[in-house]
Amino acid sequence: MTTDKTSVSAELSRDLTLFHITMMGLGMMIGAGVFLGVGNSIHVAGPGGVMLTFALNGVIALFTAMSYAELSSAVPRAGGAYNFARIGFGRGTSFVAGWMEWFASSVAGSLYAVTLGIYIVRYLEGLGVLEWTSVPDYILQKVVAVLVAALFIYINYRGASETGKIGAVFTLAQTVFLLFIGLVGVVVCLRDPARLANFDPFLPQGWSKLLVTMGFTYVAFEGFEVIAQAGDETIDPKRNLPKAMLYSVLIVTFTYVGVAFATVVAVKAGSPGVDGEVWRWIGSFREKGFGEAVARLMPMGNLLLTLAVIFAATSALNATVYSATRASYALGRDRMLPAMFAWISRRRKTPWAALLFTGVIVIVVAVFLPTMDVASSASIMFLCLFFLVNVCVITIRRNMGDELEYGYLLPLFPLPPLVAILCQAVLAAELREVSIVAWIVAPAWIVTGVLIYQLYSRARTVATAHEVLVFADEKAPKRDEYRIMVSVANPDNAIELVRNTYKLCGAKNARVELLHMVPVPEQVPLADAERYMLEGKEGILEAMLALGPMFTVGTTLRYCRNIARGILSAVSDKKIDMLIMGWHGGKGGRIFSLGSTIDPVVERAPCNVVILKGCGGNREFRRILVPVAGGPNGAFALEVASILVDKDEGEIVAFTVARPGGSFDLDGFVDACQGRLQVPRRRVTTRAVEASDVVQAILGEAGGPEGYDMVVLGYTREPVLRRVGRDSVPEAVARVCTKPLVMVKASGGIRSWLKRWI
């Protein structure tokens, strides 16, 4: 990308790592299929059948994952199957792919809502909370499912579905919990080997029933699509997308097999309430069988299981709602569906019409179809979608293998996609035994889609950037000059930030980049953000355009999901040495001291950070107070103060508050820093006072008769676990101080390992 003095360049922020996208895939997979599927599979195929179901499904899913991995490595853009079908076959097939993807994700969302309904009602019944009502269970479950679905549609409308790193941590926790269940099953078996007799007979209904159970549990392996959708936001996508798809299949396959094993051995034959063979007893509960069995496996099993289901189904429901919304939005954007599907809310910046129609499908399917029909419909739609992707991988390698740049090639080509196609066709066909309704609903949806394309979309389709196949990734700049980045949040402080930056820039002989981050809701692909997200940004764009030629700076808009992560990603991509940000001085709340953007940036930025508060106006700073207590941030604060202070007659006062018994040598510290300062030593005076309240001492000095024009502070923070509800000294001073204030942090020295990890 090039910078232009008279225009603002735009770029996408890539800030999702391999861990994040793997967790996104797992979050969508571990939703309902395993919770509802285990009990039903035991009922249909027996105790051995349930393990075979998940193990063999893992192999078929792996073959499809390898197809997705190859295609995503060659075309690492958002769009998934819709994009692959457009490249492989053209617009007609891509419409059908998008149309199927919309319905498949919506129906999967219904399944997750129904799962939440079933498990929440089951738990409340266990507590005796529902004894007062005579309403049948299934009605209560549907009511809860509708409420949950409506809530998530609203949350997505609000644009508050930023799953990010916290979402990844929740997904990791639920995966670990399920693996733990599997481990407990093994331990229980080792202590009581007689429980292995629960597997006898291994396949009481015969091998053929496996095809049925594999069909309706296949929905538990659909997570590649959401990973492919993250192509625009992933760091090093040609490597990380395929790895994430393959890792997620590996993890869920082992997890599901472990959970299936634990479910069968969880119940001791002949224990109270268990009549006859154990597998029949578990299977008799159908979709609740998993819960009934695992609740007997460990203390508080019921509560833990309900919490796990709530977390898993919640994250999966959220992921499917925005995945379905993106699919229908893309169809509207390309005019394959009416333009209203691409309408964006002016206030929330989310595609409200696409969300509304998605919500209608989710709720209607959840209300009117029985659970097994919902699961089967979702499975059939995903099987059809994956069938298409497997055909695409063969076609694209044959027709365009010499033009695309691959990061991964699936082995034994074309055997794995052919095996997957065959298996998926058989599984889809066998689902007629479980749900004839699904076999009516799914083909009806596809036929309707074909008719809509032929009668409506074909004549209206517009070309989009998604038809461009290969995008060159921006190359990182060489590290040949000192680079300063100014993160501009609003037009009011842009000039102030740049003016102060120029003092720093002159001292460092540096190049300046102006950056404005534009947050984009997850329901809108980052690549489309330029169309809609600049509304209301006129002021900042004008300020950046005006500043460009005035100060000879590069100006960039960067679209991101999360502003803090976007800034950190820009700092890394552009190899920035110093980041400058403005701070309005508001309250940050309990978790964040300076705000949800500044806190993570300051803690994790791999460069020097300077935060300016109230430094506007064309003023000179003749007398600057620099409270120090040693350390790299204190030295950097002195250096920044020496740059900002009036060059002719300015004075810096290095100030320290000695606690009783303390022994900090302030003069020695200033002498040691002298080599970095831009003013002679005689213009740096030192002053030490003794006080027990450091904050009050600094504030008293800053507001005292000495007449300081500015305060420059080195940034420090307490470790996160010690910090809840209280500020560090610099934060407390910064919050209250009424003077112009600069807070600085030297690169390195991240203290909070927990926050960094999160």
Added chain:
Amino acid sequence: MNSDSVLGCIAVFGALCTVAYFVFWSRRQINRIGRSGFGSARKILKELNDDR
């Protein structure tokens, strides 16, 4: 143990091994392509064959 149990256990174990083998084989291949530079399918296959 009857024949179904034996065959079933072998099938479960075989399926898990297949998944693990292909995932780790693919991981190695992705890293190798990443080191030698992305390219067309023909170029990558040629390099992989040359390596053998």
